[in-house]
Amino acid sequence: MSENSAAPIKKALSRNVMLPAQDMALLGQTSQPILTHADGIYVYADDGRRLIDGPAGMWCAQVGYGRREIVDAIAHQAMVLPYASPWYMATSPAARLAARIAELTPGDLNRIFFTTGGSTAVDSALRFSEFYNNVQGRPQKKRIIVRYDGYHGSTALAAACTGRTGNWPNFDIADERISFLSSPNPRHAGNRTQEAFLDDLVQEFEDRIEALGPDTIAAFLAEPVLASGGVIIPPKGYHARFKAICEAHDILYISDEVVTAFGRCGEWFASESVFDVVPDIITFAKGVTSGYVPLGGMAISEKVLERVSGDKAGGSYFTNGYTYTNQPVACAAALANIELMEREDVVVRARAMAPYFAQALASLRDLPGVAETRSVGLMGCVQCLLDPTRADGNADDKAFTLEIDNRCFELGLIVRPLGDLCVLSPPLIITREQIDDMVAIMRRAISEVGAAHGLHARVPAAV
Known part of the structure; x- marks a missing residue:
């Protein structure tokens, strides 16, 4: 049996693994997506799906995978x-x-x-x-x-x-x-x-x-x-x-x-x-x-x-x-x-790519439910609020943002869920085209989840 076979891995997760953010009421009852391998800025799930690693693991996969x-x-x-x-x-x-x-x-x-x-x-x-x-x-x-x-x-x-x-x-x-x-x-x-x-x-x-x-x-x-x-x-x-x-x-x-x-x-x-x-x-x-x-x-x-x-x-x-x-x-x-x-001049390339990354995130500000985008270098976030005039989100906003995170995953993008924020800090080797792919997935996810919550489009904000 392959070491990446889903059934024994899920069994081990259920019976033996304590997660870093473990919901104790659901101990042994939930499972995480299982990754099998990775290459460049992409990771692959056990169902064969290719995903952009939006958070670079945990802010750390600077040069990408398979180096x-x-x-x-x-x-x-x-x-x-x-x-x-x-x-x-x-x-x-x-x-x-x-x-x-x-x-x-x-x-x-x-x-x-x-x-x-x-x-x-x-x-x-x-x-x-x-x-x-x-x-x-x-x-x-x-x-x-x-x-x-x-x-x-x-x-x-x-x-x-x-x-x-x-x-x-x-x-x-x-x-x-x-x-x-x-x-x-x-x-x-x-x-x-x-x-x-x-x-x-x-x-x-x-x-x-x-x-x-x-x-x-x-x-x-x-x-x-x-x-x-x-x-x-x-x-x-x-x-x-x-x-x-x-x-x-x-x-x-x-x-x-x-x-x-x-x-x-x-x-x-x-x-x-x-x-x-x-x-x-x-x-x-x-x-x-x-x-x-x-x-x-x-x-x-x-x-x-x-x-x-x-x-x-x-x-x-x-x-x-x-x-x-x-x-x-x-x-x-x-x-x-x-x-x-x-x-490979990775740090220089990251510095040069930062304005494009910021502009790409900012392009999402016209969407209903997007309160703000912010970034420095290649770390940024999209703040999603049902009422974008508030400074901070509440429990409903966090649930709304989690729906967006989950939809992004279904569409091929890992986004770090962080309260009412969709956090992105991709590998530093990311290209403009890959940033475009990442933001296109976010746009679709935010639009679809926003529509399901009855949010209506507004006049685009200046970028």
Whole structure:
């Protein structure tokens, strides 16, 4: 029997697999679509259907599927040396990858620590903020400031910093160390200009620091774009102004680039090139291997490290690590991925393709039920509301959008369902023609589902 035979796979899913978003009332009663193989920007279901991978897996399939260069690098390293203890041994792939990433990071973020993925990268960065202040004799400086709508992972501390409140029920994630600021969602500006909205967000940050006491705050943790919170792009100048406040109060600025790095926003790292900020720490994962194997990490500023190393170390050890830190197969995959991206100018192509992607999404604004489209680089979304004048959707809007997502799947497009958003972040190798195909499917799905809900066409909006 083939390893892709549907019956035994569905049986195993029903009896043995716990899903990442498991509806416990339906445990063992539901099934997911089964994928059998992939090529380029397409994945194939067990019924033979070809689907455009609109979310690039989970924001990560930068160079697409079936890339022999990465597969060969994985196989070669697995045969030569599949594992080495990161505590006692070094390997060439980890050393070469760290050097390569240091060339790509902004500023002096030259020291690289590898983890197993995005959650552990964020967790390690936050643990470093604890270590950093303890070594300097500031044990009270431990609070972490984050934002509503932010997403930072599934480990206990990273989850506690996640401002997607829908993730909170039935988990004990409340932590007095964590303080949440307002989401920088421009749709929440109301009658304010974007400049006034930004001023209010900055004032809120300053007020929060004063209320908590700057001597108690270790770090500000922020995604350049709040990805899983809804592809929320903060007002222009947001990150630079927040970084200046952090510097004034000796607060570490941690940029969570798990989604935005490695070309997703048209740059190797988005912090400086897109959002005008050089962080103290950057976390990364996903696109570093284009999803072929798990790998994450953080890059730390030399200026920051100077305060807790050498004659300022005080006999300390940064005792944070994982069995698969510096994992040689994963590092070899990342090296091959970066080399491929450079050889094919993938990041440059993504940057050049971004305006066309934005325009294509914006062409959907004339449809009833489409409240907004927004994008940066090759990550974007279509917000679908039964009443497009609202800033945020309700339960009916989420059900409406899920119908659209399901119809897209039937028509040959995977769209990431995210509340009232249809999220798209395709492989960076996507062509104009493939973007047209993707948007044509979305147009048909939105039109059909909108018509079923009695929505009527309106005058097209200017693009």
